[in-house]
Amino acid sequence: MKCLLLVDIQNGFCSGGNLAVPNGEDVVPVANKLIAEGGYDLIVASQDWHPANHGSFASQHPGSKPFEMGTLGGKPQMLWPDHCVQGSRDADFHPALNTGAVDHVQRKGENVTVDSYSAFRDNDRAALTGLSDYLIGKGVDTLDVCGLATDYCVKASAIDAKAMMPGTEVRFITDASRGIDAAGVEAAIAEMRSKGIRILASQDILAAA
Ligand code: VGL
Numbered sequence: 001m002k003c004l005l006l007v008d009i010q011n012g013f014c015s016g017g018n019l020a021v022p023n024g025e026d027v028v029p030v031a032n033k034l035i036a037e038g039g040y041d042l043i044v045a046s047q048d049w050h051p052a053n054h055g056s057f058a059s060q061h062p063g064s065k066p067f068e069m070g071t072l073g074g075k076p077q078m079l080w081p082d083h084c085v086q087g088s089r090d091a092d093f094h095p096a097l098n099t100g101a102v103d104h105v106q107r108k109g110e111n112v113t114v115d116s117y118s119a120f121r122d123n124d125r126a127a128l129t130g131l132s133d134y135l136i137g138k139g140v141d142t143l144d145v146c147g148l149a150t151d152y153c154v155k156a157s158a159i160d161a162k163a164m165m166p167g168t169e170v171r172f173i174t175d176a177s178r179g180i181d182a183a184g185v186e187a188a189i190a191e192m193r194s195k196g197i198r199i200l201a202s203q204d205i206l207a208a209a
């Protein structure tokens with residue numbers, strides 16, 4: 001059972017969004033092609049879905065500015081601009097993404113006291129989203145991960161998938177992903193590779209489908 005996990009392909013991470021990733025919207029046509037022609041049995045999309053007073057927002061930390069380090073729950077936390085607030089346009093999936101083909105949406109980041117980069121569990125690893133049980137229940141043995149942003153939510157999701165779904169082949173699709181910071185992307189790819197995640201391009205998948 002082959003599954004494609006589309007991480008946070010939302011307006012907030014595309015041009016014009018509140019936490020825009022450079023060229024974030026460029027992943028949309030690649031994702032749509034993978035959905036249509038990648039040979040997947042299951043399509044899952046995660047959605048960053050924050051309350052307006054989420055603790056990762058710099059606006060909740062008087063005197064702090066976005067992209068400064070702060071603390072949340074006693075742990076270091078990158079402070080973000082307000083983004084992907086529940087029900088806002090920023091939180092909607094990119095309008096060109098083929099959401100009609102999505103079988104399951106996994107929301108995350110709803111707890112104000114902890115951030116959740118991974119679609120599988122909060123950053124403190126205390127609370128699971130339920131996605132690993134869902135995918136294991138479906139019999140997923142190959143999970144391809146892509147989307148936004150490579151150096152945060154895509155990386156965290158791929159690494160958690162590898163850790164929480166033993167025996168699953170986890171693969172990261174480079175050209176269907178974009179990152180916040182170029183150096184961060186390089187480091188993220190190295191970290192994923194070191195954890196046994198395969199790195200490949202959409203063409204590799206399309207050619208084999
Ligand atoms: C993300 C920072 C904050 C992401 C979400 O989707 O990569 N990054 N919230």
Ligand code: ZN
Pocket residue numbers: 048050056083084109
């Ligand atoms: Zn977020």
